[in-house]
Amino acid sequence: MRAAVVSSFSRPPRCEEVPDPAPTDDDQMVVEVIAAGLHPRVRSQADGSHYTSTGELPLVPGIDGVGRGGDGRLRYFVLPDTRIGSMAERTVIDARRSIVLPDGSDSIRVAAAMNPAMASWIALRRRVRFQPGQDVLILGATGSAGSMAVQIARRFGANRVVAAGRDPHRLAGLSRLGASDTVQIAGDADATARRLGEVAADVDVVIDYLWGEPTAAAMVALVTERADREKPLTWIEIGSVAGPTASIPSAALRAARLQIVGSGQGSVSTRDILAELPALAEEISRGTFQIDARSTPLEQVERAWADAAHTTQRIVLTP
Numbered sequence: 001m002r003a004a005v006v007s008s009f010s011r012p013p014r015c016e017e018v019p020d021p022a023p024t025d026d027d028q029m030v031v032e033v034i035a036a037g038l039h040p041r042v043r044s045q046a047d048g049s050h051y052t053s054t055g056e057l058p059l060v061p062g063i064d065g066v067g068r069g070g071d072g073r074l075r076y077f078v079l080p081d082t083r084i085g086s087m088a089e090r091t092v093i094d095a096r097r098s099i100v101l102p103d104g105s106d107s108i109r110v111a112a113a114m115n116p117a118m119a120s121w122i123a124l125r126r127r128v129r130f131q132p133g134q135d136v137l138i139l140g141a142t143g144s145a146g147s148m149a150v151q152i153a154r155r156f157g158a159n160r161v162v163a164a165g166r167d168p169h170r171l172a173g174l175s176r177l178g179a180s181d182t183v184q185i186a187g188d189a190d191a192t193a194r195r196l197g198e199v200a201a202d203v204d205v206v207i208d209y210l211w212g213e214p215t216a217a218a219m220v221a222l223v224t225e226r227a228d229r230e231k232p233l234t235w236i237e238i239g240s241v242a243g244p245t246a247s248i249p250s251a252a253l254r255a256a257r258l259q260i261v262g263s264g265q266g267s268v269s270t271r272d273i274l275a276e277l278p279a280l281a282e283e284i285s286r287g288t289f290q291i292d293a294r295s296t297p298l299e300q301v302e303r304a305w306a307d308a309a310h311t312t313q314r315i316v317l318t319p
């Protein structure tokens with residue numbers, strides 16, 4: 001079969017012939033892959049930088065996808081940490097880590113949206129007790145996961161949704177998706193933090209895809225400008241596009257009822273993640289959320305990798 005193959009962490013994968021995968025226990029099944037998303041997590045898998053990387057090569061990248069099993073049913077599946085990923089004509093899935101999709105589901109949309117949508121859906125359902133009427137700030141709202149977070153926070157009944165991001169064009173588009181205010185991330189971290197302090201100091205929840213210097217500055221600004229420092233503020237760290245570490249002053253944690261939690265593989269159990277997938281897939285299939293996606297044939301995987309570095313669209317490979 002054909003598959004995207006990573007032979008070196010310093011080169012993008014290439015489409016090559018590889019042996020067909022075979023199940024090794026009764027819970028596994030082979031699926032014909034229909035669509036697999038090129039998420040940031042897949043790029044970090046393929047360049048060896050993700051925290052789960054074992055350094056072993058070669059590997060077929062891809063952490064999730066949509067496929068059809070021998071039972072004829074269409075499924076969305078999440079793979080365990082494996083060297084036989086979803087960017088192949090066929091892969092082996094654990095049926096317990098998959099859900100059957102509603103008839104007529106759009107495989108490209110589901111493969112594109114599940115990963116970025118899952119980030120905020122699971123965070124708001126499993127890492128905080130999010131209540132309708134609460135106010136949310138999204139840091140890094142202009143990416144796929146951020147724009148999903150705007151829509152998902154609204155879907156869960158958020159009152160105000162403040163969206164902060166760099167790209168002015170994408171930021172403007174978030175108002176149509178449900179953002180009540182937007183703050184452009186521009187200039188140095190302190191300048192942005194001051195604007196965030198003016199607009200978003202009293203939010204209940206921060207959904208953070210940035211981390212790094214912008215997060216440290218924003219956290220201080222929000223705590224400082226907060227009208228009621230005894231009102232709980234939960235900061236959910238989900239991504240780190242602006243830096244892997246952030247210098248948080250200890251006073252920020254003492255001076256307000258600030259709680260920092262993370263959400264992702266490990267901090268949420270696989271069982272809890274899987275429990276959320278059917279409802280999320282249902283919403284995505286129904287077209288509740290807008291996702292900017294495009295498909296690329298598996299043979300053009302090298303071009304897809306190059307494009308992914310520049311486009312804001314979520315690329316989906318189709319074997």
Ligand SMILES: NC(=O)c1ccc[n+]([C@@H]2O[C@H](COP(=O)([O-])OP(=O)(O)OC[C@H]3O[C@@H](n4cnc5c(N)ncnc54)[C@H](OP(=O)(O)O)[C@@H]3O)[C@@H](O)[C@H]2O)c1
Pocket residue numbers: 039040041115116118119140142143144145146165166167170185209210214238239240241242263264265312
């Ligand atoms: N923990 C989880 O469960 C989970 C799940 C999904 C994703 N994630 C993580 O969430 C993050 C975002 O994922 P995604 O799917 O949205 O990726 P994406 O679609 O590639 O978007 C990333 C966005 O980050 C912005 N960005 C990059 N560097 C920045 C900086 N220094 N300051 C401000 N903005 C910056 C860019 O926005 P501009 O266009 O405005 O420059 C870009 O659009 C990644 O770290 C990903 O690994 C985590």
